[in-house]
Amino acid sequence: MPRMKGSALIADYLIQEKVPYVFGICGHGNVGMLDALYERRDQIRLISPRHEQCAGHMADAYFRVKHKPVATLTSTGPGSANMVMSLATALSDSSAFLAITSNVPTSQHNRGPFQELYKHNQADLAQVLRPVVKRAFQPSRVDMLPLALRQAMDTMVTGRPGPVNLDIPYNVYQEEDEVEIPPSSHVHLTHRPGASREDLKATLMLLADARRPVVFIGHGATLSEAGAEITALADLLGIPVITSPNGMGCIPGSHPLALGFIGRNGSYPANEAGRRSDLVLTLGTRFDDRSASSWQPGYSWNFPTTRLIHVDIDPQELGRNYAPDLGVIADIKVFTQQLLQELEAHPDISAKRFAPWREQVRGWQQEWERFVQPHFEDHTSPLRPEFVVGTLQKMLPHDVILSLDSGVHHNWFMQFWRANRPQSMLNSWGYSSMGFGVCGVLGAQLAAPDRACVAVVGDGGFTMAPYVLCTAVELDLPVVWIVWNNFAWGAIRDIQYGMFDGREIGTAFYKGHSGERYNPDFAAWARACGADGVTVKRPQDLAAAVQQALKNRRPCLIDVHVDAEIRPPATGTWQLPPIPFKEPVYGKPWRA
Template sequence: MNQENGAEIIVEALIERGVPYLFGLCGHGIVGLMDAAFDRANRIEMVSVHNEQVAGFMADAYYRVTGQPVATFTSCGPGSVNIQMAVATALHDSSAMLAITGNVPTDQFNRMPFQELGQHFQADFVTAMRPYVKRSFQAPRADMLPAIMDQAQDVMVAGRPGPVHLDVPFNVFTETVDVERADGAAPAATFRPQADSEAVERALELLASAERPLILAGYGCQVAGAGEAVRALAEKLNIPVATTPQGKGAFDENHPLMLGPTGRDGVYAGNRAARGCDVLLALGTRFGDRSTSAWEPGITHDFSAQKLIHVEIDPDRIGRNYRPDIAMAADVGAALAQLLKAAGEKGIGPLQKAEAWLKRAQGWRGDWRAAIAETAGCDDEPIHPDRAMAEINRAVPDGALVLSDIGSHHSWMVQQFEVTKGRRLFQSGGFATMGFGVCGALGAQIAAPDKPVVAVVGDGGFLMHASAVATAVEYDLPIVWVVWNNGGYVSIRDIQKGYFGAERTCATMFRSQRSGAPVSSDFAMLGKSMGAEGYRVTRPADLSEAISAALAARRPAVIDVRMEANAVRRTAGGWNLSPLKGAPPNYDPDPHLA
């Protein structure tokens, strides 16, 4: 038996599971945990930030890069309320983290002390967190913590990964109890359910009989680390592959079988093939409105004339938006391994009947790329987004970690950023949270200190979370932020224009309320004021050079890029906000389904 206080139990349990970092922000309610981490600084490192959301976004990105969950620490009251947005983002994007929040001492429950949330129940922060986590635990006694820590760290990674919350009253951090520790750490729970073998057989038969088969790789392929398995099945059967926007990067986008993303921000080949196929193997997707063009038949999908095989680890996501002909509630990687094994045993190879279909699909990909190239060389100032994407693709090196924030730039990133040559793209897809790209870059760089990290962010999102730059300077993290400076919340302004009319935009552009003149921050100067490098780019030809120079300097850097706010993006998908109808695709040279 060892004598340990509650904080020591928590920190030791994290260390046993290999957790290397605690990301967070100090506060009186969490100092007990911080004290235990102080004594163990050689085994677990605290990283301090300037806003609790930053810590949550960092933990989210760290997990996406490494597959290893980390923990956050925040104080009671506003300190922990502030992390909820980042935790919700992690839940929507299947990212595991342990959010540890401090609370008021148990002997002050129901007395409404400083920062207690107790309107309906004492120390009630667990209720506030319930919608955003897989499970919320509260430990009113220190002797409950060993079991809670085992359960919490298992729940995070079991099935679909996600955030878990642990709420600890102040006195529990310092209360001492007897703890019996087994030799060695308990193994982390892993749950990778396989598909029903009969469903695998039927799915393979349906694919083998198809004339126009398509694989749709969703974000579940990324979460499961199944990109190589997707490629292996596609190559074995010679089937083209599209991705959902969040699944972008499941494997190299220059691969001849890769058609690109579907939906609102997708490309022509992805959408055209998705609506024209006769059998769709959908892997790890919930068929959300953004990836399906708001379920409008004939734009991205038309299941009145298609067969659907749906593989998804969460049973409650199967059939929610489209009823499958064959359903597999399974881990994507496990199901793909079963399909590959069965294909090998049955001697099923390239599908001869699908050769003409594949050639047509590759033609659609070539047509789309040729259309994009027409404006990718534009020399206009401010910079046209198509040209900006060409320069970003040129400058981002092989193996780089790239994060996109949310804003108008995100649509161009989904369409045109090339996830090739070992590059990885991370984005907030489910919750679409401004700040993930700005702040998550810190977690990505800590996770992969030797890799280049580039965050492409909007001016709106960067203004919300610019403190991330100060943290990068403090911890010597050589992140490059490319700020897409178009003077406002342009994606929302465009929605106003599309649904209500061009003359009915309001509260979306950054302008002086007195004169109406544009108001734009000097983000290069802002970066310099915090100790980072700062670059201002107004000419298209200078953008790739600025990114390359910033990466070579190996210091935190902010690149302020003056962007054209009124450029029209080519669209091959759509998006409706019921009851309002969005604009139809403006690029559709071959609208026939078959």
């Protein structure tokens, strides 16, 4: 076997696995790895954003768009500690990347050298990251690397994907041993468990008994790339489809059976169909509090009165929040293919059977349209939120990749945006991390260089990570940031108004004690970095600004001043215990 440095082995393995990028920040602890990447710079590219958290969000978004993992590289101490946020975000949303962190040399373990965590165990960073990764590996010798690398790659992408940490003492980068590059063996999107015959038979029986079924899809459907099969199932049976944010686009948002998101800020038809259904076929989602109206019966769902078929590749998610009548451990694409095949022999379970239910759902869709549609044409200054969402829906291309940050703007997009393709609406849903949308759009653009990639982010969230402009200019990435500028931490301000009688503190942005709302000139900030920058305060200017930004194919920031006093119409509910939950603004709870 050849003698190889640890860094060379890692770099060559990444190249073998067709990893095109390493997103990383330099440090004294990883210079040996940087040197190996320098020698292979024609085969694998190091991209260095201005913050480690951003590197993680970029890698996360890259996987969500392409379903192929990349790696990150950080140094000892603070650099790797900055990865906690992006790793937690990826783990919460079942997204995968290989986080290579660096640690102090093994000869100095437990001596308290520069940047060692040693209070409870030597070189203890892996224990810091353990709760936010699918698995942590800490090889301490070069000859341990081949197994660790193969196991890390396999763990990351098989079953339910998730980020994996490979923590390397920095002497291991430079030391040599007789080692070989481990063979490729990961089976992402090839190892697909299916349902048993008994489970399929039970599914058919429950469908045969139903009169008001719905399908509820989540990120598991997106990860298994089951959009075509789910759409075919909806068409075959004429069953409405409700989506979680990370399931959006699996069935086109323009499809007549697509009801959109459910929960407090979901659509009225989705909540009405969910709470009045008699059977829910759930494909790859877990009924978190925001998509289940904090589990209050009759607001979004009506379990256990409603029957539940829960299908997920991760057995830990079956029955997490609602006990299923039937729990199925299976890949969503395979299960849906199996179900479609079984339905061919059961013509009695057909769209005709559910026609009265479909007509009822169509009535709710029409009612909701009549209620919300007039506001999409309101020309006000500052701009009305519905107008912003509607204009972007018209102006952005059909295959746009939308990268959304956490904030009140996200509530509006959950309620009204229609995603037309899978893997094209990126959300930090489980962990709701500010910075994901701001940074992730860079990774999305690298994953899909020929598509428009647009981030819609809050003014607060963008201010947390404005350095993204530098990276976009350095790499000449034509990403567009649309800053939803309402001069506040708007989502939390809305909670103060809704649950604390408007006692606003710490959520609005003021200049001194003057009471004057304040934000930096975001457009000037962008121009100072070398990007394009435009400020939009009038509704008639928004469409042209978006059109020009897309045409220019340059990094661009559009600062849009949005009315902070208009709030999404709640059609479900959400609770922050022990504060009592609020009743819907539109629609009423229903109990069988």
